[in-house]
Amino acid sequence: MNDVLEAIRTALPQAIVELVNNPGPSAQHSLLVGRKDARAVAEFLRDSLGFDFCSNVSGVDWPPRKVKETVLNTEMVDGVEKEIKTTVERDVPGYLEAVYHLYSIRNKTGPVTLRVRTGDRDADVSVHSLTPVWKSADFQEREAFDLFGIRFDGHPDLRRILMWEEFADHPMRKDYMAPDDFEYEPTPHDKILAKVKARTEAA
Amino acid sequence: MSFLPSLESPQTIDVSLGPQHPSTHGVFRMNVTLDGETVTRLQPVFGYLHRNHEKIAEGNSWLAAMPYTDRLDYICPLTNNWAYALAVEKLAGIEVAERAEFIRVITAELTRLQNHVAFLGFVLGDMGAWGTALMYAFREREKILDLFESLTGARMMCNYMRFGGCRCDLPPGWLDTTRKLVDGFPKFLDEMEALLTGNEILLARLQGVAPMTADRAINGGMSGPVLRAAGVDYDIRKVDNYGIYNRFKFRVPRGTVGDCYDRFMIRVLEARESVGILKQAIAVIPEGPVVNPKAKQRGFRPPAGEAYGRIEGPKGELGFYLIADGSDKPYRFRIRPPSLINLTLLEELCVGTKIADVMVILGSIDIVLGEVDR
Incomplete structure (x- = not known):
């Protein structure tokens, strides 16, 4: 992963790319790419490094959360220097993430994981579509748009894919609540029941 | 209509x-x-069978997602189990018991056999050979499903793999029955081929229909038999060497023009290679525990991190992308469905052909809607 990162930094010095460390035993680290540079980085990976196969595209939702951090401060207490631990709560704003898993069929290497983040979860949810680079991202980006609400600029046909067109929300988001009357629909039966009720009450 | x-x-x-x-x-x-x-x-x-499998899995424990994977591609539940178990094992760094690796290879190759056999029947059904071919194919498939039933308790909803191994050991006599079935299988394939592959109608309906170039197939994300039919030498069993596939000798069949006939024939050839793998695996399967005793199943909490694990499913690259936050539920549970992604190029393949060929082209890609819509 580090040599891929080096190659990107050499070829595209102005692009924002950083390594995201994966603490787990799988040690599949990923590259966080700036939103504006995603297209250029993707084309470089495909054309120069041979990552010709975009296997998996996945949306991930990160709602706003609070992170507790312990900070060490040196303070003068009664004329003696002391280290005092204070716990600070920091707000991390929420964002959506599109994750791409790339393989090279030519060189039989991979996976390289690309992550692109949106600005927030409501208004600023656009990222560049990579469908023009890898056609295989087509349906999967539509799925991320449908279920997470990430907008992919430059996608040739960005429509809902699994949910129906009139559906308003994005069900894979962490704060999505399914309506509890989801399966309710008025039937002729209700009218009949109402009539029966009216008749029995009159009698 | x-x-x-x-x-x-x-x-x-x-x-x-x-x-x-x-x-x-x-x-x-x-x-x-x-x-x-x-x-x-x-x-x-899409979407007629959508039940948001990923959301269901994110609300359940890690182990409780296992039976749901059976319902993805319900023709091949055991490979789905394996793909999920493999991703979790990568995520948590779990070793797999030696005997379980063999059982996994045997069940996965049996799954591949019955999927490819069912495929032959379905495609012939699509071409108008109603009934007969499908019945012949399902006769063989049923024998393999009987094996699954005696091993796992269910014909199709097996729920068999566990993190670090399998749920239970092989029942007595199971390997002998399997060996008999595997030894008789090439005869069935010969019979099927004698009936079909030289058949004039079959050739007329399949040859030259909807060819696909290798570059297009790679860019379009095709995987599995569809990719190899386009002439690309890429089999995840060879490339990733997951499980113990590096211990077996097998060849990777490839097509030349990537038309419907190549996609049809590659399944027959792959089935023959699977028979070879099965023979080798049954001959050398060792005794021992079938699950790693250190691997926790209930109350399993993998360390925070993420992993993408994939296997060569019968329909293509089946992958699971999992993110763990240290709790007892997956934070993100993403399935890479080969059936859905293999449909990416469906429009390109179909435009310009006749309406009667659309069914054959769709059939030659081999999809299962449980996996497409999830």
């Missing part, structure tokens, strides 16, 4: 194929625009 004069031009009509069309392998719909009999536009419509 409904016929409407097209909005685009008075010359063409719009036809809605599905979702209840008998040849569409489930509730799958294609909005097709026809000029005479020629397809000028095709739009797949």
Whole structure:
């Protein structure tokens, strides 16, 4: 992963790319790419490094959360220097993430994981579509748009894919609540029941 | 089906194929625009079987997602189990018991056999050979399902793999029955080929229909037999060497032009290679525990991190992308469905062909709607 990162930094010095460390035993680290540079980085990976196969595209939702951090401060207490631990709560704003898993069929290497983040979860949810680079991202980006609400600029046909067109929300988001009357629909039966009720009450 | 004069031009009509069309392998719909009999536009419509599998899995424990994976591609539940178990094992760094690795290879190759056999029957059904071919294919498939039933308790909803191994050991006599079935299998394939591969109608319906170049197949994300039919030498069993596939000798068949005939024949050839792997695996399977005793199943909490694990499923690259936050539920549970992604190029393949070929092209890709819509 580090040599891929080096190659990107050499070829595209102005692009924002950083390594995201994966603490787990799988040690599949990923590259966080700036939103504006995603297209250029993707084309470089495909054309120069041979990552010709975009296997998996996945949306991930990160709602706003609070992170507790312990900070060490040196303070003068009664004329003696002391280290005092204070716990600070920091707000991390929420964002959506599109994750791409790339393989090279030519060189039989991979996976390289690309992550692109949106600005927030409501208004600023656009990222560049990579469908023009890898056609295989087509349906999967539509799925991320449908279920997470990430907008992919430059996608040739960005429509809902699994949910129906009139559906308003994005069900894979962490704060999505399914309506509890989801399966309710008025039937002729209700009218009949109402009539029966009216008749029995009159009698 | 409904016929409407097209909005685009008075010359063409719009036809809605599905979702209840008998040849569409489930509730799958294609909005097709026809000029005479020629397809000028095709739009797949998904979602009739959507139940948001990923959301369900994110609300359940890690182990509770295992039986749900059976319902993805319900023709091949055991490979789905394996793909998920493999991803979790990568995520948490779990070793797999030696005997379980062999059982996994044997069950996965049996799954591949029965999937490819069922595929032959389905494609012939799509071409109008109703019944006979499918019955022959299902006779063989049923024998393999009987094996699954005696091993796991269910014909199709197996729920068999566990993190670090399998749920239970092989029942007594199971390997002998399997060996007998595997030894007799090439005879069935010969019979099927004698009936079919030289058949004039079959050749006329398959050869030269919807060819696909290697570059297009790679860029379009094709995987599994569809990718190899286009002439690409890429088998995840060889490339990733997951499980213990590096201990077995097998060849990776490839097509030349990537037309429907190549996609059809590659399944027959792969089935023959699977028979070879099965023979080797059954001969050397060791005794021992079938699950790693250190691996926790209930109350399993992998360390925070993420992993993408994939296997060569019978339909293509089946992958699971998992993110753990240290709790007892997956934070993100993503399935890479080969059936859905192999449909990416469906429109390109179908435009310019006749309407009767659309069914054959769809059949030659081999999809299962439980996996497409999830």
